[in-house]
Amino acid sequence: MSKVVTTYHQRIAQEKRALILTAATALFLELGYDRTSLARIAERSGVSRATLFKQFPSKAALFDAMVTEAWSTADEEDPPPAGNIVDGLTTIGRRYAELLSRSQMTDLFRIVIAELPRFPELADAQFSHGKMPYFESVRGYLLAEHEAGTVRVEDVDLAATQFLGMISNYVFWPALLVPGWEVSAERVAQVVDEAVRTIAARYAATGPGSSTVD
Numbered sequence: 289m290s291k292v293v294t295t296y297h298q299r300i301a302q303e304k305r306a307l308i309l310t311a312a313t314a315l316f317l318e319l320g321y322d323r324t325s326l327a328r329i330a331e332r333s334g335v336s337r338a339t340l341f342k343q344f345p346s347k348a349a350l351f352d353a354m355v356t357e358a359w360s361t362a363d364e365e366d367p368p369p370a371g372n373i374v375d376g377l378t379t380i381g382r383r384y385a386e387l388l389s390r391s392q393m394t395d396l397f398r399i400v401i402a403e404l405p406r407f408p409e410l411a412d413a414q415f416s417h418g419k420m421p422y423f424e425s426v427r428g429y430l431l432a433e434h435e436a437g438t439v440r441v442e443d444v445d446l447a448a449t450q451f452l453g454m455i456s457n458y459v460f461w462p463a464l465l466v467p468g469w470e471v472s473a474e475r476v477a478q479v480v481d482e483a484v485r486t487i488a489a490r491y492a493a494t495g496p497g498s499s500t501v502d
Contacts, residue, residue, distance in 0.1 A: 307333040321403045358392045359418040370432040373488050381480035388460035439491040454483035
């Protein structure tokens, strides 16, 4: 099979995958996770059942894909280099704000919250396949900065939580709970900048706040 034909089939498969994920998200929100069948998702997305089952043999596999898609970034394999905490955290903070601003992220959390009493495994999937891998990447960056001598932190888990929390508490959680909540690009930039300045000041390599990693 030629490279052109292979590329074409890959593109078609990606397009169908996107249609399936969009349809699944809409149906989970409309009907709930339990009442949504794979057959109904295939019908809504306009793909055959065989195509859907080939990519997603179960609803659990489909939901895992939704989580991965929501948390994916184009440059996730290219973390900022250690050496400049302000530049590095600014890159991470802007990336995080962009992730939280995606409609599929809000939809994902709404599905998990609505279905949590009956399907706690959805929350487990969201945490283990989405939130934690992203958190670990931020934690790893802060640890690299510590090892480079740029910052001194006593608890990298806490520092990562503090940084991400300062952004999500303004950018994401109100949007999840308050209809029509919007934050301008200028305000998002300000929120990220303030979070960066706070972490950089708190964990400066010199000064009364400096200490060692546990």
